[in-house]
Amino acid sequence: MVRAKVRLGDTEQHYITVEAGLPQDVVAMQRIAKDQLVPRASLGEVDQLDRKPVALSTGQTLPSQAVAGARVDVWVAQPDAKNGFSEPKLILPGAEIAEVTTGSTALGSSKTTVLMVLVEDKQMPALLGAQANEAKISVVWNPGGAR
Template sequence: MSITTAAAAARLKRPSWKDPRLLVGILLALASLTGVIAVVGSADRTIQVYAAREPIAVGQRVSKDVLDVVKVRLDDVESSYVTVAEGLPEGQVAVQRIAKNQLVPQESLGAADSLDRKPVAIPIQESLPAQAVAGSRVDVWVSLPDARNGFGTPQLLLPGAEIAHVTEGASSLGGSKEKVVLALVTDDQMPKLLGAQANKAKVAVVWNPGGAGK
């Protein structure tokens, strides 16, 4: 047999299991398959968690009626959110505002008696700035009646109070509608605000872009 014929026969010969080239090919194929399985498995590591169907105000009872179930991948922060597997605690209220479509953080729920701020209705006759919406911060100023049937110098009563909700109130005599701002007030601030309202003080709300008060 010529050298050329022998070489051609060697090329056409079925590879042996002991052929290192075949073993390397098998190992590469297995490694590729393992990588694909790992990527697919990692991409499918989603869990079911609760999200707010509509904005949830501080103090509002949180039940499944106001929540949706969504599938997301949270990885290391999974423990920070309320999952369907763990279940929704009974009788909980929102201790911080939860925006529409926001995932429900564990720290946003608590018992009603654990609230350090409570919503108080503040009727406002003047127009509110467009930025004064739920979740924003405002300064609440009051002017107490004086002995001359007027009002004294405005005083800053609630610096950086968070708005829980804004609703339309009743129509005033001039035909314009007043607004009712639900402001979150601490127990220490409550007597001053309620006292000012009882004394028919004028109340003004000013948007505070700096956030929380000092």
Template sequence: MSASTAAGGARLKKPSWKDPRLIIGILLVLASVAGVIAVVGAADQTAEAYTAREAIAVGETLSADKLDRVKVRLGEVEQHYLTPATGVPDGLVAVQRIGKDQLLPRGSFGRPDGLDRKPVAVTVEEALPEQAVAGSRVDVWVALPDTRNGFSQPALLLPGAEIARITPGSTALGSARSTVVMVLVTDGQMPNLLGAQANKAKISVVWNPGGVKR
């Protein structure tokens, strides 16, 4: 047998299971597969969380019958939301509006005595702009009655007030249907608004597209 034939036979020899290079290759493949499985498993981890079955207005009491359960990937921010794992604490009210099907941030709920805004019913006679919906911001203008059976120049009373809810008002004979707008009012703004209502002021609501509290 020639030297070249011997060398070719050596090259074509099947590797042994005891070959360190083969063992290292198998271990690397197994490690790669395990890593991929771990990454996919971690990405697919979901947890149960609460969402609002219907919109929850500011001041509304939180209860389990107003919530639905969903599977979501919250990851590291899970502690910032109300979940079935932690339950629904008693006596909480919404301090921020929660829209339908939205998750419930813990910071959106608190105790009733911690509310810095309270809903007040404002009746308006004119049609509201379509953008004026619950959660949007509006400017509330008032015109006080004058001595000539009319009204004085309107003045801006509540800039950038948030709408909590809108409901149809009563219909007087021969007049258009009014609308009751629940606006969120701070304690500092409350006397002026209640005083205007007590003095039969004409109240108008203007959509504030920037949501600015001037």
């Protein structure tokens, strides 16, 4: 952390101050970017963490706003009996991106983007089941970040 002089006025109670310091045994529950103030609401106890990063590979082009800390909706279309896919269903609304990695396949013929998305424990079976069944997984940037 870096010390900065700011005047927060009536909103100071919502942020970590140098005088108060960081509370004991807390972790960041959301991404706090470099040069941002630390909101008290972004901190929590380790026991409150129930999100884990899961890698999602996609060949689709994502907007430049789809970066770490942004929110995306994850849609899944399960394979059907006719060698196609069923209608997509939203399984992860407003999932937070933890990391974005862009790469290419052999000989640079196509680009693949791997998103590390933070998934809650209760949502994990649906996503892992979709991956295991080779479902079509689509990621859509969610500018509202609604969950």
